[in-house]
Amino acid sequence: MISYKDIPIIITGSIFLLILVILLVELLIWIFKSPFQYPYKKIVFDISKKRNPKKEDLIDQYIIENGLSPFSDHFMYVEKWKNICKAKIENGKLKNRRRKQYLASLDDAHMFQFCLERSQTRYRQRNYVKFAYKTKVVVSEFSKDYSYIKRRFDALKAIHFECTLSEYYAKDQRKKMTKALRSEIAKRDNFTCQICGKYMPDGVGLHIDHIIPIAKGGKSVPSNLQVLCSKCNGKKSNTYKDGSKVSDYNS
Numbered sequence: 001m002i003s004y005k006d007i008p009i010i011i012t013g014s015i016f017l018l019i020l021v022i023l024l025v026e027l028l029i030w031i032f033k034s035p036f037q038y039p040y041k042k043i044v045f046d047i048s049k050k051r052n053p054k055k056e057d058l059i060d061q062y063i064i065e066n067g068l069s070p071f072s073d074h075f076m077y078v079e080k081w082k083n084i085c086k087a088k089i090e091n092g093k094l095k096n097r098r099r100k101q102y103l104a105s106l107d108d109a110h111m112f113q114f115c116l117e118r119s120q121t122r123y124r125q126r127n128y129v130k131f132a133y134k135t136k137v138v139v140s141e142f143s144k145d146y147s148y149i150k151r152r153f154d155a156l157k158a159i160h161f162e163c164t165l166s167e168y169y170a171k172d173q174r175k176k177m178t179k180a181l182r183s184e185i186a187k188r189d190n191f192t193c194q195i196c197g198k199y200m201p202d203g204v205g206l207h208i209d210h211i212i213p214i215a216k217g218g219k220s221v222p223s224n225l226q227v228l229c230s231k232c233n234g235k236k237s238n239t240y241k242d243g244s245k246v247s248d249y250n251s
């Protein structure tokens with residue numbers, strides 16, 4: 001029989017037991033849960049206005065706009081994080097377990113996480129009225145390591161960050177002579193023939209010339225383009241005996 005006198009003892013006992021169980025669970029969590037969370041870097045690309053963007057082009061464009069520092073800074077940060085972890089392991093308890101957990105958390109191959117997002121317009125209906133709302137949809141995700149980024153940076157540096165690598169090595173350089181590029185070059189050269197100095201503000205007789213002809217491996221990039229007048233362009237064309245046409249007309 002339980003007497004009324006025993007009730008406080010039972011309650012105290014149960015509370016004590018409960019606290020003991022909680023402490024035990026916390027201890028187990030502390031032992032088994034890894035305290036190491038690898039620091040990834042996430043980079044989001046908004047591809048709403050691009051129909052079929054290539055991953056490599058997006059990365060190149062990001063490097064052209066931001067340089068290497070967002071990546072190299074993070075690489076250094078990860079190295080620092082590793083040293084802090086190692087120091088924690090050496091000075092802390094459960095060395096062997098912690099070391100295993102640390103090694104399991106390392107993931108340098110996926111240091112940079114790229115996410116391609118597209119903004120979509122969706123509709124919802126309420127009381128027979130249609131409402132439009134925008135939402136972000138993740139199209140794809142992929143990851144790269146630092147050496148991949150560094151290699152692309154070096155390759156882009158070699159071509160003076162003028163365009164993405166796939167654009168630079170595209171077979172059809174003539175296709176890359178877009179209207180935007182033509183007007184960019186015309187403006188840069190102030191509508192002036194770079195050989196004789198003829199000024200053509202109305203664009204009549206203005207040619208955008210490949211300094212090194214496409215046929216000789218020249219690229220459609222600003223550093224290889226210049227404004228010429230018809231006369232100078234004609235003279236230049238004639239100097240190439242293989243008959244390759246070196247300029248694109250601005251008609």
Ligand SMILES: [Zn+2]
Nearest residue numbers: 193196229232
């Ligand atoms: Zn000229």
